[in-house]
Amino acid sequence: MLLLNSRARLVFYVHVRTRMWSILRNKTATATTMTCFFLAHSLPPPLFSALFKPSPPPTPQIHRSLLLLLRLLLCQGFPGAGWGPAIRSFCSRSDRERRAMADRLEGFCDPSSISYLTQREAAEIDENLMGPLGFSVDQLMELAGLSVATSIAEAYKASEYKRILAICGPGNNGGDGLVAARHLFHFGYKPCICYPKRTPKPLYTGLVTQLESLRVPFLSVEDLPSDLSSEFDILVDAVFGFSFHGAARPPFDDIIRRLAGMRKSDQANKKSPAIVSIDIPSGWHVEEGDVSGEGIKPDMLVSLTAPKLCAKQFRGPHHFLGGRFVPPPIAEKYNLRLPPYPGTSMCVRIGKIPQVDISSMRENYISPEFQEEEVEAHPIKQFRKWFEEAVAAGLREPNAMALSTAGKDGKPSSRMVLLKGVDEDGFVWYTNYESQKARELSENPWASLLFYWESLNRQVRVEGSVEKVSNEESELYFHSRPRGSQIGAIVSNQSSIVPGRQVLHQQYKELEEKFSDVNLIPKPKHWGGYRLKPELIEFWQGQQSRLHDRLQYCPQEVDGRRVWRIVRLAP
Numbered sequence: 001m002l003l004l005n006s007r008a009r010l011v012f013y014v015h016v017r018t019r020m021w022s023i024l025r026n027k028t029a030t031a032t033t034m035t036c037f038f039l040a041h042s043l044p045p046p047l048f049s050a051l052f053k054p055s056p057p058p059t060p061q062i063h064r065s066l067l068l069l070l071r072l073l074l075c076q077g078f079p080g081a082g083w084g085p086a087i088r089s090f091c092s093r094s095d096r097e098r099r100a101m102a103d104r105l106e107g108f109c110d111p112s113s114i115s116y117l118t119q120r121e122a123a124e125i126d127e128n129l130m131g132p133l134g135f136s137v138d139q140l141m142e143l144a145g146l147s148v149a150t151s152i153a154e155a156y157k158a159s160e161y162k163r164i165l166a167i168c169g170p171g172n173n174g175g176d177g178l179v180a181a182r183h184l185f186h187f188g189y190k191p192c193i194c195y196p197k198r199t200p201k202p203l204y205t206g207l208v209t210q211l212e213s214l215r216v217p218f219l220s221v222e223d224l225p226s227d228l229s230s231e232f233d234i235l236v237d238a239v240f241g242f243s244f245h246g247a248a249r250p251p252f253d254d255i256i257r258r259l260a261g262m263r264k265s266d267q268a269n270k271k272s273p274a275i276v277s278i279d280i281p282s283g284w285h286v287e288e289g290d291v292s293g294e295g296i297k298p299d300m301l302v303s304l305t306a307p308k309l310c311a312k313q314f315r316g317p318h319h320f321l322g323g324r325f326v327p328p329p330i331a332e333k334y335n336l337r338l339p340p341y342p343g344t345s346m347c348v349r350i351g352k353i354p355q356v357d358i359s360s361m362r363e364n365y366i367s368p369e370f371q372e373e374e375v376e377a378h379p380i381k382q383f384r385k386w387f388e389e390a391v392a393a394g395l396r397e398p399n400a401m402a403l404s405t406a407g408k409d410g411k412p413s414s415r416m417v418l419l420k421g422v423d424e425d426g427f428v429w430y431t432n433y434e435s436q437k438a439r440e441l442s443e444n445p446w447a448s449l450l451f452y453w454e455s456l457n458r459q460v461r462v463e464g465s466v467e468k469v470s471n472e473e474s475e476l477y478f479h480s481r482p483r484g485s486q487i488g489a490i491v492s493n494q495s496s497i498v499p500g501r502q503v504l505h506q507q508y509k510e511l512e513e514k515f516s517d518v519n520l521i522p523k524p525k526h527w528g529g530y531r532l533k534p535e536l537i538e539f540w541q542g543q544q545s546r547l548h549d550r551l552q553y554c555p556q557e558v559d560g561r562r563v564w565r566i567v568r569l570a571p
């Protein structure tokens with residue numbers, strides 16, 4: 001195996017780095033050559049020798065792997081001494097995993113790098129899935145419909161886009177629409193169905209019965225409101241899928257015209273509903289797209305299995321892929337290049353998230369009223385109640401709170417810390433006694449805490465003075481932490497400048513070794529807790545039209561006793 005010394009490596013590093021973009025853009029064989037040199041001593045021997053033989057040239061698969069590797073290195077930069085292991089780990093993965101890694105690092109899936117199917121291929125894949133590959137149509141339709149519903153839920157929140165009309169055609173595309181509507185109902189949307197040409201097969205009659213049992217209304221074409229814009233927030237176009245051919249026949253011709261026309265007439269004045277097309281924008285040619293230029297212009301397209309050729313013409317803001325059921329034989333046979341689905345998701349976005357207008361971002365809070373009569377007399381009791389509800393709601397780190405301090409210069413600073421205890425004496429967190437916050441607290445003990453529990457539309461503000469907790473309390477808590485965090489606390493001179501990550505790792509490793517036989521890692525003197533004793537606590541519950549509930553507790557002396565007075569503040 002060819003071994004490169006560090007100087008040679010550096011030369012190649014610079015060389016490859018400067019030429020990388022052009023190599024990637026042109027996707028020339030140079031990529032292979034350059035990468036071979038660059039990776040010479042990191043590649044596993046079989047891959048290395050396969051590459052280093054000038055003939056036969058590398059297989060397309062190896063070539064693709066190398067291009068992916070280049071993308072990966074481009075995204076990560078070259079971690080100097082660390083690149084050997086990183087590349088070896090990359091090489092040990094499957095082609096699919098490598099692609100996923102590169103995509104994840106780039107943060108999106110480039111629409112030009114994925115596969116698009118012809119109409120024939122789409123039908124063939126369908127037949128294969130339902131023939132030799134053992135799927136039933138019910139199964140595929142269920143998964144397809146679920147993908148559509150989850151895609152819609154990702155792009156359009158039920159709080160803003162509740163009212164949905166699913167227009168379903170006579171084939172499987174229509175079936176996907178029925179399934180999607182059922183899932184959307186369970187996700188909290190309010191779907192209605194227009195299903196003018198029902199297919200008298202048990203699969204479809206079953207889907208209709210399921211929707212009827214949820215009391216989802218069915219509207220005939222005649223019953224459709226004349227102004228779809230004011231009645232619905234989302235229109236699901238489940239009219240035709242990949243078997244569409246020719247020109248749309250009644251009654252669908254008229255429905256499609258309404259959907260297409262709506263875009264134009266609504267653009268000028270008001271918010272028009274989002275049009276979501278399943279698999280194919282209905283009326284479009286499956287391969288050539290919107291041939292007349294007069295067709296539906298959907299805001300969202302959910303391609304199923306793989307996008308069809310017409311999807312290349314899709315210009316809306318949201319293109320998703322669904323149908324997470326493609327088995328390797330299909331992917332290989334049709335050489336499918338598709339984005340990897342993240343985690344357990346049923347859908348994945350194709351292309352970039354559209355730019356948002358920040359000034360238009362807002363939530364309308366809808367919550368039960370928060371009344372004086374129902375609150376606890378003591379704010380800590382009330383805090384515990386809300387905290388328990390935040391835990392029960394499954395919030396991640398409900399004990400995360402923003403701590404704001406200001407030193408003698410009066411300039412405030414904020415950061416998150418974790419609440420580690422709360423009782424009548426106050427709110428406790430742990431930190432470094434030589435950090436910025438600690439310096440500020442030593443100059444000025446007044447501080448504030450802020451909790452925000454987003455999905456509950458709740459905020460809690462706490463203000464008061466801060467003291468260190470006792471050393472015993474800090475000792476007890478310090479030793480309850482994972483060993484790694486204990487060592488981390490010793491390593492970190494919090495808020496001081498460090499020359500690089502490597503320094504922290506090095507010190508960590510040394511301490512890990514030092515303490516390998518030690519049971520109790522000593523708590524550093526400069527690490528411990530603080531307790532904020534509340535002087536004021538406000539509970540905020542978000543409500544519609546910004547008319548929120550704000551109940552504030554402040555202490556009062558009554559007959560020499562400290563009691564809490566509750567007042568309501570204007571939102």
Ligand SMILES: NC(=O)C1=CN([C@@H]2O[C@H](COP(=O)(O)OP(=O)(O)OC[C@H]3O[C@@H](n4cnc5c(N)ncnc54)[C@H](OP(=O)(O)O)[C@@H]3O)[C@@H](O)[C@H]2O)[C@@H](O)CC1
Nearest residue numbers: 140141144171172173240241242243244245247248249279
């Ligand atoms: N593996 C997959 O890929 C999966 C695919 N799935 C879904 O299946 C969809 C394909 O379904 P599909 O084959 O049933 O075809 P689709 O287009 O819904 O409708 C055909 C119907 O429309 C009719 N029709 C045609 N042209 C017409 C016209 N001009 N004017 C009027 N009518 C016309 C035609 O009638 P015909 O012309 O035969 O008389 C027939 O009744 C696909 O896009 C995806 O959504 C998922 O469920 C599962 C996984």
Ligand SMILES: Cc1cc2nc3c(=O)[nH]c(=O)nc-3n(C[C@H](O)[C@H](O)[C@H](O)COP(=O)(O)O)c2cc1C
Nearest residue numbers: 400415416417418429430431432435436437438495
């Ligand atoms: C969710 C979350 C929880 C945190 N919890 C703590 C904590 O409990 N203690 C701590 O010292 N830093 C914590 N940090 C880090 C702090 O936000 C901050 O970076 C650090 O304490 C230094 O702050 P300072 O330089 O203002 O003193 C947390 C950060 C986050 C995002």
Ligand SMILES: Cc1ncc(COP(=O)(O)O)c(C=O)c1O
Nearest residue numbers: 417418420430431481482485494
């Ligand atoms: C620097 C620092 N210290 C302390 C903590 C609190 O961690 P623990 O829950 O282990 O005490 C955190 C939590 O993020 C932190 O980032």
Ligand SMILES: [K+]
Nearest residue numbers: 237240278280
């Ligand atoms: K459609």
